[in-house]
Structure formats: C-alpha cells, structure tokens
Amino acid sequence: MHSLSGPNVGKRVILARGAALSTDSGLGRAHHALAGTLRDSLADGWELTRIIEHEAPSSAVGRILKRMRHASAVSSGSNASEADLLHITDQEQAHLVPSESKIPVVVTVHDMFHLEPKVIQGVPIGDRSPGIFRRMDLSRLRKGLARADLIICISEMTQSEVNRVFPGKPTALVRHKIDVDYWDPSSNPVPIDAILEKHDPSKCLLITVGSDDPRKRLGFLDEVESSLPSEISDDIEILHIGSRTAMDENQIVAAYQAAEALLFPSVSEGFGYPPFEAMASGCPVLAADFPAHNEVIPDRCLLDSDVSSWADAIAEAHSKWKAREGKPRSPDQSLIDHIREELSPQAQGDALSQAYTSALSARGGV
Numbered sequence: 001m002h003s004l005s006g007p008n009v010g011k012r013v014i015l016a017r018g019a020a021l022s023t024d025s026g027l028g029r030a031h032h033a034l035a036g037t038l039r040d041s042l043a044d045g046w047e048l049t050r051i052i053e054h055e056a057p058s059s060a061v062g063r064i065l066k067r068m069r070h071a072s073a074v075s076s077g078s079n080a081s082e083a084d085l086l087h088i089t090d091q092e093q094a095h096l097v098p099s100e101s102k103i104p105v106v107v108t109v110h111d112m113f114h115l116e117p118k119v120i121q122g123v124p125i126g127d128r129s130p131g132i133f134r135r136m137d138l139s140r141l142r143k144g145l146a147r148a149d150l151i152i153c154i155s156e157m158t159q160s161e162v163n164r165v166f167p168g169k170p171t172a173l174v175r176h177k178i179d180v181d182y183w184d185p186s187s188n189p190v191p192i193d194a195i196l197e198k199h200d201p202s203k204c205l206l207i208t209v210g211s212d213d214p215r216k217r218l219g220f221l222d223e224v225e226s227s228l229p230s231e232i233s234d235d236i237e238i239l240h241i242g243s244r245t246a247m248d249e250n251q252i253v254a255a256y257q258a259a260e261a262l263l264f265p266s267v268s269e270g271f272g273y274p275p276f277e278a279m280a281s282g283c284p285v286l287a288a289d290f291p292a293h294n295e296v297i298p299d300r301c302l303l304d305s306d307v308s309s310w311a312d313a314i315a316e317a318h319s320k321w322k323a324r325e326g327k328p329r330s331p332d333q334s335l336i337d338h339i340r341e342e343l344s345p346q347a348q349g350d351a352l353s354q355a356y357t358s359a360l361s362a363r364g365g366v
Contacts, residue, residue: 011084012049013038013356016074018067018093019056026273030110030154031089033177034352042349046085046356052077071096078103085356087152091115094144095137104149104359108174111270112161115142120267120290121305123215145169150359152352154271155292170362172355175296176271177348180340183280185257185331192328194254198245203237204321206314207259209252209274210266212243217265217288224310232318238263256281260317260329265310269293275301280339282331286313296342298335 015035021028038048052074057063075098078086084103088096091109098105115138117126130138145151145162150170153159159171181187192201199205210216218240225233239245241255256262262278264287275285275297287293289302303309321329341347 010045010047011356011360012082013043013046014050014052014078014081014083014086015048015089016052016078016086016093016096017089018054018070018096019063020053021056026271027090027092027110029273030108030176030271033348034087034089034108037177037345037349037352040345040349042345043353043356044349046353049083050077050081067095071098074098075101078105085360087356088144088148091141091145094142094148095140097144097147099147104363105147106150106152106172106355106359107145107148108152108154109145109158109162110154111158111268112165113268113270114138116161116165120215123217123267125215125268149362150355152355155269156295157291158270170358172351172358174348174351174355175343176273177345178273178276178280178339178343179345180280180336183253183256183277184336185282188253190250190254190257192254192258195247195251195258198239198247198251199255199258200237204235204318205255205259206236206238206261206263206317207241207255208238208243208263209241209255209277210243212240215266215268216243217267218243220265220307221263221310224307224314227307227311228314232315235322236314236318253281256283257331258328259283260321261286261314263310263314264288264293265305266290266293267305276339276343279332279335282333282336284317284332285335286310286317298338 017031023029023032035048037043054066054070057066074096079102086103086105088107091107094107113126117128145166150172151162152172152174153162154175159173162171212218241247241252256278261284262274264275266288267290269292272293275287278285285301286303287297287301288305294302303313
C-alpha cells in the first residue's frame with residue numbers, strides 16, 4: 001500500500017489492483033498510464049491519493065491465498081480512508097469491489113473475453129471450458145462488477161458488451177492514452193541500427209507486435225505470405241515482435257519508425273496498443289476491420305479478412321519500398337496527428353474526470 005497524498009487539488013481517488021504488474025503487460029501498462037494521468041493532474045478536479053496493490057507471490061498457492069486476502073485489504077483500506085472514490089483498474093480484480101463501500105467504486109473493464117467467451121471467424125476468444133477453480137473465480141468477478149457503481153470501458157465494443165451483460169449498470173467510455181512524443185521520430189528518433197541484429201536492411205521490413213494468442217492470427221499472415229509472388233516474398237521480411245522475435249523497448253521504437261507497415265490481423269482486442277503506437281510513430285498500419293480496431297483506426301488502414309486483400313496491400317507496400325530504391329520511408333504525419341488528437345493524455349483525463357464525477361453524483365456526492 002503506497003501513500004501518494006500531496007496538496008489538496010480536488011477529490012481523492014484510490015487506485016487498487018492485485019499484483020503489481022509491470023508495464024511489460026497490457027494491464028500493467030494501462031494501470032501505470034492511468035496513475036500517471038492522475039498524478040499529472042489531467043483529470044480535472046481529481047487527484048491520486050493512494051495505490052493498493054501487492055507483490056506477486058512466487059507460488060500458485062500463494063497467489064490464491066493472496067487473491068483472497070487482498071480483498072479485505074482493499075475494503076478496509078478504502079473504508080478507513082478519507083478518499084472520495086475507489087477505482088479498481090482491471091476486470092480481473094473485480095472481486096476486490098467491497099460488499100459495502102462508503103465511497104463509490106468504479107472498475108475498468110478492458111475486455112469481456114473470459115467473462116463472455118465467443119468464436120469469431122473460427123477463432124476462439126476466451127476460454128470456453130474453464131476449470132472449476134476458474135469458474136468460481138469468474139463468478140466472483142461477475143458479482144464484483146455487479147456491485148460496482150460504474151464500469152469504465154476502454155472501447156465502444158467493450159462498453160456494448162458490458163451493457164448487454166449488465167443491463168442498467170452505468171458505464172463510461174475512457175480510452176487509453178498514447179504518449180505520441182515517445183514514438184514520434186521527430187521527438188524521439190531511434191536509428192534503424194538498433195535492430196540490425198534482427199533485420200536485414202536489404203529487405204522490405206514489415207512487422208507484427210504482440211503475443212501468439214490465436215486471436216492475433218499469425219497463422220493467417222503465414223498464409224498471406226505464402227500466397228505472394230516470389231518476386232515479392234523474396235524481397236520482404238516480416239518480424240513478429242513479441243511472439244517469434246524478442247526486442248527491447250528501444251528496438252520496438254526503432255522497428256515502428258523503420259517498418260513499411262505494421263500488420264495487425266487480430267480478430268478481437270479490448271483496445272490493441274500496437275496499431276496506435278505504430279501510427280504515433282508515423283508507420284502505416286494494415287489492420288483487420290473488426291471492433292475495436294475500427295473505432296479509432298482510419299478507414300484507409302482497414303482491410304477485409306481475406307487473404308487476397310492482405311496480399312494486395314502488402315504488394316502495394318512493397319511497391320512503394322522498391323520505388324524509393326533503399327531510401328527510408330517518410331513518417332506519415334497525418335497518422336501521428338490523428339493519434340495525438342484521438343488518444344492524447346488530456347483526452348483520457350477529461351473522460352476520466354467525467355466518469356468519476358458521474359459515479360460520485362450517482363451516490364449523491366455532488
């Protein structure tokens with residue numbers, strides 16, 4: 001439990017989660033970004049006063065025990081505080097919502113994959129046959145979400161799912177933010193030299209970024225690649241970063257800035273950081289036309305989910321690369337500007353402030 005109290009600039013928020021996940025994970029990155037938005041006073045009228053979390057236990061038994069006991073720590077910590085609101089930062093910790101809370105409680109739902117598993121174009125999303133312990137856990141998460149005063153959703157798709165599963169429950173849309181200055185080659189240039197050990201500079205570089213989860217459809221890209229004419233396939237190099245190729249954060253920045261395009265054929269995402277990071281880098285994006293991708297990604301970057309559409313788009317990227325005769329690609333400033341406008345820290349702060357205020361108002365606090 002970490003105290004973060006400072007000058008009284010507004011209503012006070014406690015953030016709570018389970019294990020202190022690092023920014024290497026999507027949930028960890030989202031939590032740290034949210035804490036940063038509050039610390040930077042971007043959520044008008046609200047300030048971060050405390051984070052309740054715990055170190056990750058080393059054993060499976062330890063994780064189960066800690067998960068059970070941590071709920072009491074969150075409940076007692078929030079009720080004994082002078083905070084105005086408790087925010088649990090991901091749905092996998094929704095069991096932490098106190099049974100009786102003297103302050104409003106909001107939970108961020110990143111996706112409904114495991115609470116509402118489905119199949120999209122033959123690809124399983126979430127576990128449709130969880131074991132007995134996981135089923136018990138999912139039941140606790142559902143009950144926790146039902147107790148929350150407000151559910152914050154990171155995409156319109158997730159918000160629609162939450163509204164369907166929890167009819168009548170207040171929801172709010174608060175998208176993640178992207179630090180454009182970190183990815184933008186004009187403010188943080190990282191030379192291609194950083195990835196020369198991974199990439200042959202004589203090849204047309206295409207990248208994917210993410211895990212090898214079936215919904216990412218890396219196998220589909222293998223099929224696309226095998227359908228290309230040899231004069232194209234011999235010229236291109238597809239690096240699957242995070243799944244088949246390991247890179248550190250600095251190398252990932254370099255890869256975005258150097259690649260001809262990010263390929264993102266995933267059939268389902270709660271948010272999906274890679275396309276937005278790529279666009280913030282000025283890197284062209286080829287993404288499957290599915291929710292929640294198509295909420296923010298421009299139409300010109302979206303593709304139908306058939307092999308020929310992807311093969312044609314890759315052939316076009318290769319053609320542009322070949323026409324430059326080895327010269328680096330210029331950053332697409334329109335993509336950088338798009339992300340700077342749509343997913344700015346201030347946009348997240350404004351939406352977060354409105355969501356918190358609505359939760360407080362529902363409790364009669366405003």
